[in-house]
Amino acid sequence: MTLPLPAGDFRAYLFDCDGTIVDSMPVHHRAWRAALAEWGCEFPEDLFYAWGGRPVADIVVDLNRRHGLAMPVEAVARRREELFQRLLPGVTAVPEVLAHLERAHGRLPFAVVSGSTRESVTASLTALGLLDRFDTMVCAEDCTRPKPDPEGYLLAARRLGVEPAGCLVFEDTDLGVAAATAAGMASVRVPHPRERAATR
Known part of the structure; x- marks a missing residue:
């Protein structure tokens, strides 16, 4: 399956980690x-x-x-x-997300915004050889309020120097999509493994 993106002139991609970048x-x-x-x-x-x-x-x-x-x-x-x-x-990348990541790498800045610990996110991205693709990471230790609060996404946008409206968020959960929406960002929903398997 392909992962269609919403229309827009996006200047940064922000990714959740587990279930979004990493099929974990x-x-x-x-x-x-x-x-x-x-x-x-x-x-x-x-x-x-x-x-x-x-x-x-x-x-x-x-x-x-x-x-x-x-x-x-x-x-x-x-x-x-x-x-x-x-x-x-044993983990792999989510192919549909990896395709967009590879296509935009070097053209747009990337951030990870995850409710997991920095240790966990770093380990997952290192296992896939993707850690160096990201300009910044916002993890559980960086936020006082978890998703669906927009704090993490707004912090990532500030670190990248991009206005929220210029950010596209990749998320696999309702809480994450709600956080992106509350931050004033467009989002694309990444289907769960069972949903992806059903469409192949």
């Missing part, structure tokens, strides 16, 4: 399931995708509430990240 959502789900299984907690695939883009800590808190558990948030988050890092060698 199935791997993230495997890491979540393995980490949570140690506490007797389940995280069904449909709920995992419905909660896409949410901070890890918020997910653990809500799973505790749903299942009547008391999982330690930081310990579960660390364990999930550890398991994800082990699985990283």
